[in-house]
Each structure stands twice: as structure tokens, then as C-alpha cells.
Amino acid sequence: xxxxxxxxxxxxxxxxxxxxxxxxxxxxxxxxxxxxxxxxxxxxxxxxxxxxxxxxxxxxxxxxxxxxxxxxxxxxxxxxxxxxxxxxxxxxxxxxxxxxxxxxxxxxxxxxxxxxxxxxxxxxxxxxxxxxxxxxxxxxxxxxxxxxxxxxxxxxxxxxxxxxxxxxxxxxxxxxxxxxxxxxxxxxxxxxxxxxxxxxxxxxxxxxxxxxxxxxxxxxxxxxxxxxxxxxxxxxxxxxxxxxxxxxxxxxxxxxxxxxxxxxxxxxxxxxxxxxxxxxxxxxxxxxxxxxxxxxxxx
Amino acid sequence: xxxxxxxxxxxxxxxxxxxxxxxxxxxxxxxxxxxxxxxxxxxxxxxxxxxxxxxxxxxxxxxxxxxxxxxxxxxxxxxxxxxxxxxxxxxxxxxxxxxxxxxxxxxxxxxxxxxxxxxxxxxxxxxxxxxxxxxxxxxxxxxxxxxxxxxxxxxxxxxxxxxxxxxxxxxxxxxxxxxxxxxxxxxxxxxxxxxxxxxxxxxxxxxxxxxxxxxxxxxxxxxxxxxxxxxxxxxxxxxxxxxxxxxxxxxxxxxxxxxxxxxxxxxxxxxxxxxxxxxxxxxxxxxxxxxxxxxxxxxxxxxxxxxxxxxxxxxxxxxxxxxxxxxxxxxxxxxxxxxxxxxxxxxxxxxxxxxxx
Numbered sequence: 335x336x337x338x339x340x341x342x343x344x345x346x347x348x349x350x351x352x353x354x355x356x357x358x359x360x361x362x363x364x365x366x367x368x369x370x371x372x373x374x375x376x377x378x379x380x381x382x383x384x385x386x387x388x389x390x391x392x393x394x395x396x397x398x399x400x401x402x403x404x405x406x407x408x409x410x411x412x413x414x415x416x417x418x419x420x421x422x423x424x425x426x427x428x429x430x431x432x433x434x435x436x437x438x439x440x441x442x443x444x445x446x447x448x449x450x451x452x453x454x455x456x457x458x459x460x461x462x463x464x465x466x467x468x469x470x471x472x473x474x475x476x477x478x479x480x481x482x483x484x485x486x487x488x489x490x491x492x493x494x495x496x497x498x499x500x501x502x503x504x505x506x507x508x509x510x511x512x513x514x515x516x517x518x519x520x521x522x523x524x525x526x527x528x529x530x531x532x533x534x535x536x537x538x539x540x541x542x543x544x545x546x547x548x549x550x551x552x553x554x555x556x557x558x559x560x561x562x563x564x565x566x567x568x569x570x571x572x573x574x575x576x577x578x579x580x581x582x583x584x585x586x587x588x589x590x591x592x593x594x595x596x597x598x599x600x601x602x603x604x605x606x607x608x609x610x611x612x613x614x615x616x617x618x619x620x621x622x623x624x625x626x627x628x629x630x631x632x633x
Numbered sequence: 634x635x636x637x638x639x640x641x642x643x644x645x646x647x648x649x650x651x652x653x654x655x656x657x658x659x660x661x662x663x664x665x666x667x668x669x670x671x672x673x674x675x676x677x678x679x680x681x682x683x684x685x686x687x688x689x690x691x692x693x694x695x696x697x698x699x700x701x702x703x704x705x706x707x708x709x710x711x712x713x714x715x716x717x718x719x720x721x722x723x724x725x726x727x728x729x730x731x732x733x734x735x736x737x738x739x740x741x742x743x744x745x746x747x748x749x750x751x752x753x754x755x756x757x758x759x760x761x762x763x764x765x766x767x768x769x770x771x772x773x774x775x776x777x778x779x780x781x782x783x784x785x786x787x788x789x790x791x792x793x794x795x796x797x798x799x800x801x802x803x804x805x806x807x808x809x810x811x812x813x814x815x816x817x818x819x820x821x822x823x824x825x826x827x828x829x830x831x832x833x834x835x836x837x838x839x840x841x842x843x844x845x846x847x848x849x850x851x852x853x854x855x856x857x858x859x860x861x862x863x864x865x866x867x868x869x870x871x872x873x874x875x876x877x878x879x880x881x882x883x884x885x886x887x888x889x890x891x892x893x894x895x896x897x898x899x900x901x902x903x904x905x906x907x908x909x910x911x912x913x914x915x916x917x918x919x920x921x922x923x924x925x926x927x928x929x930x931x932x933x934x935x936x937x938x939x940x941x942x943x944x945x946x947x948x949x950x951x952x953x954x955x956x957x958x959x960x961x962x963x964x965x966x967x968x969x970x971x972x973x974x975x976x977x978x979x980x981x982x983x984x985x986x987x988x989x990x
Contacts, residue, residue, distance in 0.1 A: 369769045428955055433769045434689040435954045438910060441903055442950025449943040561899070565780050568773045603788025610781045614760055614774070621764040 336477050341598050342591060347483045349590020350490040354545040355563050356570040356586050357497065357579065358538030364577025365514040365534050368426055369437040372444035373567070374560020376539045378451060379417055380410035380546025381555040385455070385462050400465045403547075407489065410547035411540040418539025422532045430531075444560075451557040462550035482551040489548055493541060494583065500537075501579075510534055514577050569613055574623050581625025643918055644831070651824050655817065663820065667888045669928040670823045674881035676908040676924035677827075677834050677917055678874030683906065684914030685838060686870050687850030688767075692775030693905045695782045696750035696875040698897025700882025702786075702793070703749060705892045706733060707742035708802035719801070720794045730792055739806065746883045747876045754875030758868040767853070779899050786894040798893025805887060816888070823884045827921065830877055834917050846870060878905075907946075910953050913962025923960060 355377060362368050384406040391402040421443060429436040468485055471478040501507040512520040513530045521527050542560075549559065570589055574581035589609070597605035617623075651670070655663045675697055682688050709718045710733065717729055736742045757778060761771055786793045793799075808815050837843050848856045849863045856863055886892050895901075904927075912923015927949075935942040957964060 363769075369772075425951065425955070434772065435958070437689070437691075437769060437772060438903075438906065439951050439954040442947040442954070445947030445950070446944050449940070449947070453940065565773075565777055565899075569777055572770055572773055601788070603784050606784045607781050610777055613777075614757075617766060617774075618760060618764060621766055 340477055341594055345591030345594035348594055349587040350487050351545055352566055352570055352590055353586030354490050354541055355567040356582055358541040359567050360571050360582040361534050361538040363571055366531050367433050369433055371437055371441040373542055374564035375444045375447040376414045376542035377546035377560040379414045380543030381550050381559055383410040383413045384547045384550045385460055388462050403465045406547050410543040414543025415536040415540030419532055419536040422535040448557045459554035459556035461554040464551050486548045493544055575625040578625035581623055584624050655820055665932055667820045667823055669925045670827050671881040671885040672924040672928055673921035674827055674830055675878045675905050676920040677830055678877030679905055679909040680914050680917050680920035681834050682870055682874040686846045689772045690775045691772050691902050692778045693878050694897040694902030695779050696878035697882045699750045700746040700879025701886040701892040703742050703746035704883040704886045705799040706736040707739050709799050710737055712803045724791050747879045750879035751872040751876040755868055755872040758871040762864045762867045779902050783894045783898050800891035802890055819888050831917055911960050913960030916962035919960055919962030
């Protein structure tokens with residue numbers, strides 16, 4: 335029983351990180367029809383931002399070292415969001431309505447960003463020391479839940495909560511939803527779709543930055559950190575249904591739990607294959623994903 | 634008629650250049666060129682699939698790798714006097730696995746190198762295209778195929794040789810591979826194969842079948858309304874381009890002498906798409922030339938500035954997508970139009986159809 339619970343916890347933990355990565359993708363893809371292959375690099379940017387902050391705190395404010403991580407979360411969000419905005423303004427802007435071209439161009443950006451990180455921080459992985467208060471775990475009924483994973487879980491929940499408050503309760507967020515649902519109509523009603531697009535891209539990148547920040551708790555980081563997550567995150571977007579954030583959340587958690595359980599009962603290699611086969615089978619049954627709606631429109 | 638003649642001239646120059654190239658290049662460069670020709674074969678398949686049919690596959694590395702592995706297994710068995718490849722001996726395996734025993738036969742190995750990729754492609758294509766999963770969704774799924782395959786090949790280390798892959802081949806059909814004579818023969822075999830594949834692809838695009846492929850790219854729904862079912866066409870062209878990639882893998886492994894999971898991973902797979910994009914995906918000759926030019930640039934730059942290459946590659950992606958959507962072939966066409974001074978807007982609009990194909 336405790337083994338199953340533990341696996342369930344690990345699965346939710348993995349799923350929550352994947353979810354944070356996939357949410358940003360789901361926003362940019364659902365709204366703008368842009369496939370952002372450089373999304374993984376925003377994870378990397380978030381992670382390296384945390385690393386830099388850690389270095390700064392270690393050297394300048396060793397007394398306040400315990401709090402650096404709390405500061406790193408918003409800073410990682412802002413840095414990733416800013417670079418995302420820059421990318422949108424300079425490159426992505428020209429690629430709207432050309433999804434397969436956007437895929438190639440953003441792949442190019444991803445190569446450039448990776449190489450830049452390699453030049454600045456070096457090719458080997460660097461470790462980020464977690465603050466003292468995140469070490470250890472919560473013991474409950476003979477099981478230990480590491481504080482780090484619990485913290486990440488809480489962080490993801492909070493991010494999703496903020497995202498939904500933003501989308502449903504603020505004017506800017508409502509405009510974004512309107513553009514996602516019907517771009518032409520929103521444009522006719524006076525919504526500046528260009529502005530909304532840049533905001534969406536920045537928020538999506540920022541979420542990836544938070545994901546990168548939380549990944550530093552789980553292991554060392556390197557220039558290719560993002561590539562490990564990007565394909566899984568794309569599968570979640572496809573599974574969840576394009577532009578359906580609730581579907582994305584469901585798909586993220588399900589994929590996390592499912593792959594953890596399969597991996598537990600077989601091996602990491604076989605698990606990858608089984609999970610992929612199940613996704614393909616699932617798409618046979620529901621080609622538009624979990625939250626896909628049957629529509630009469632052709633495309 | 635004149636146009637046809639001119640296209641023939643382009644092809645003629647291209648192959649004339651390839652057939653005399655070994656006389657002017659050092660052995661090392663000639664070997665590299667032979668490798669790039671294999672890439673050219675892949676690029677032709679991608680041009681058919683992406684340029685003509687509008688299906689962007691990010692998973693051609695897998696088909697290339699599978700073809701290469703099939704051939705490599707045969708070569709490895711020929712290079713193992715004890716009948717069991719060295720890496721298996723290190724793993725304590727005393728009996729050849731069943732899958733390997735079949736690859737003792739070279740005919741089987743080459744047939745498998747072409748058939749295995751095309752069957753896998755046909756299967757993946759069928760389950761996705763039948764459900765009308767298209768566009769970028771298909772691209773994402775094809776990329777996931779790469780991740781799964783690479784993980785499998787690394788994980789099944791006892792059978793595949795793991796991350797280091799298969800290497801250390803000595804002979805093919807009892808002829809030493811390192812002989813310069815063998816190399817020359819292999820080079821011309823590759824040129825000839827490239828020629829056959831380009832001729833086949835070019836012919837295909839001129840048939841009714843080719844017109845349907847273009848129709849799928851430009852308006853799949855209209856085609857459906859006209860009573861066609863695009864699924865079969867898409868599956869066929871996907872399988873065909875996978876077969877090309879498999880064949881390229883065979884020739885690659887013969888000349889380069891190594892295949893490892895890294896060579897079929899995500900990055901090589903996306904690079905394959907780039908070759909076609911740079912040369913001009915709407916043009917078969919352009920795609921093949923693009924593969925050769927891009928890789929020549931790559932080997933030159935990565936020799937001189939190893940750090941710079943990745944950034945250059947990334948920038949190349951951006952430039953091609955933003956400024957040269959029709960690739961070099963499109964550029965040639967544009968320049969030609971300017972010189973001819975009969976620039977008609979109509980022609981530029983349909984650059985995709987009027988390119989050197």
C-alpha cells in the first residue's frame with residue numbers, strides 16, 4: 335500500500351513539473367498556432383537564473399542565503415518572460431499562421447540559446463544548493479515525502495491558480511481567452527491581438543522559467559536541461575487537446591502518474607515505449623485529445 | 634520543352650560535378666563527399682514528403698538509423714570470426730540472438746534495411762493519417778518516435794551495442810572496406826543510387842500521383858470533397874521517403890563505418906529537415922544539393938570554429954525560414970527571373986511549382 339502511495343506521489347510530482355512546462359506550450363500553441371521548440375531553453379534560462387542568484391547570495395549576502403530561493407522564483411519568471419518577449423518581438427512575430435516554419439525557426443533559436451549558455455556557464459552541469467529548510471522530508475504513516483517535492487507541488491498549484499485567476503478574473507486574461515477562442519471576432523471587437531500574443535508568449539516562457547527554477551531542486555543543471563522535457567511536454571499538449579488548459583492539466587498529471595507506475599513495474603526503457611504506444615492508441619480513440627470538442631469545422 | 638531541357642541541364646551539371654569530384658579531392662574530402670551524398674538521398678525523400686506533400690517529419694533519423702543498423706549487423710557478423718560480435722562477448726552472450734542470425738545473409742540485410750523503415754513508417758503513418766492527425770501534431774509524434782527508438786537502442790545494449798553503436802567493420806562481401814578501390818566503387822554506387830532516386834522522385838512528381846501529392850499539400854479538404862482519400866497517398870509517400878532514408882543508411886554505414894544511436898537522434902533528424910529547407914524543399918535537385926552544401930559548410934566550420942558552428946546552424950534555420958522559404962533553389966529562380974527581366978508576379982507567387990524540381 336505504502337509503495338503504491340509513494341509511486342502515486344512521485345507520479346504527481348513528475349506530472350506537476352511536466353505540467354508547468356506544458357502549460358506554457360499549450361498557451362502559445364493554442365492561441366497563436368506557434369510551435370515553440372525553444373520552450374525547453376526557457377526552462378534552462380530559469381534554472382541558470384536560479385544558479386546566478388545563488389552565486390550572488392553566497393558571495394554578497396551569506397546571511398540571507400535561506401531566502402534566495404523564494405526570490406529566485408519570481409526572478410526566474412521575469413527573466414524567462416523577458417527573453418520570451420524579446421524573441422516574440424524579433425522572430426516569432428513573423429511566423430504567425432506558419433506552424434511548421436515556426437517549428438524550424440524556434441529550433442534554430444533553441445540551438446543558439448543552448449550554445450550561448452554553454453559559452454557563458456561552460457558545458458559541464460552545475461549544481462544549485464537548495465536552501466537548508468528544504469532538506470529532509472515529511473514522515474507520514476511510515477512514508478517520507480521529501481520537502482523539495484512537496485514544495486514543487488505547492489509551487490505548481492500556486493502557478494496554476496494564478497494563471498486561472500489571470501485568465502478568468504482580469505481584463506487582460508479575458509482578452510487572451512477571447513483571442514484563443516476566436517481570433518477574428520476578438521480582433522473585430524477591438525482587442526489588439528498582437529499585444530495579447532506578446533503577453534501570452536511572455537507568460538508561457540515565464541512559466542517555463544519557474545519550471546526551470548524548481549528543477550534545480552531535483553538535480554544539477556546543464557545547457558541541454560530543457561531538451562529532456564520538451565518532447566514529453568509536447569505529448570501532453572497533444573494529449574490534452576489544443577488550447578484546452580484543463581485538458582492539459584489532466585493530461586500532465588495522468589502522464590506523470592502513468593509513466594511513473596509503468597517505470598516502476600518495468601524499466602525506464604520499456605516504460606518510454608509503453609507510454610508512447612498508449613498515447614498513440616489513445617489518439618486512435620480520441621484524435622483531438624482529452625478535452626477536444628467535436629466540431630463541424632474542417633480545420 | 635525548353636524548360637524541360639533546362640532542367641535536364643541542371644541535373645546533368647550536378648551529376649557531372651559529382652562524377653569528376655573524386656579526381657580533384659583528397660581521399661579525406663572524397664570520403665566526406667560520399668557521406669554527404671547519402672544525406673542527399675535522405676533530403677530527396679524529405680523534399681517529396683515535406684515540399685510536395687506538406688508533411689513535416691522530424692523523425693527521419695530513425696529510418697536512416699534503422700537502415701544503417703541493418704547493414705551494420707551484416708558487416709559486424711562478417712567482421713566477427715567467432716560468429717559472435719565482440720560487444721556481445723563482453724556481455725557474456727555465447728549464442729547469437731535470433732534477430733542477428735538472419736542478418737548473416739547480405740541480401741536479407743539490405744532488403745531489411747529498406748523494408749523495415751518503410752513498414753514502420755507505413756504503420757505510424759496509417760495510425761496517424763487515418764485519424765486526420767496532421768500538420769504539427771504529426772511532426773510532434775514523429776519526434777516522439779525518435780525519442781522512443783533512441784531510448785530502446787541504448788537500453789537494449791546486449792543486442793544493439795548501446796551508446797557506442799556498431800563499428801569496427803573490415804570487409805564487405807570479403808572485400809576490404811579500407812581499400813581505395815573499394816572506396817571508389819562505393820562512391821560511384823552512391824552517386825548512381827542518388828541518381829536513380831532523384832530520377833524516380835522527379836518522375837513521380839510529374840505523374841498524376843505527384844499532382845495528388847501537391848493537392849494534399851495545398852488543399853487536403855478539397856481533395857476529400859473530390860472523392861479522394863488522402864490517407865493512402867500520405868502513407869505511401871511517408872513509407873517511400875523512409876525507404877530512401879533506410880537505403881541512405883546502408884550506403885552511409887558502408888562508407889563511414891559506424892552507426893550509433895546518437896546519429897539517429899533528435900538533432901540529426903531536425904538537421905535532415907534543414908538540408909531540404911536550405912536547398913529548397915520544393916525542388917528535388919535543390920534538396921540534394923542543399924544536403925551536400927550544408928554539410929560541406931558544417932564540416933568546414935566545425936573544423937575551424939567548433940563553438941561557432943552551433944550558433945551558425947541556429948542562425949541558418951532562422952534565415953532560411955524568415956527570408957528564404959524556398960531555399961537556394963528559390964533564390965536561383967529569383968535571380969534568374971531578374972536577369973531575364975520578365976519578372977511576372979504570377980510566377981513568383983507560384984514559385985513552389987515553377988522551381989527547378
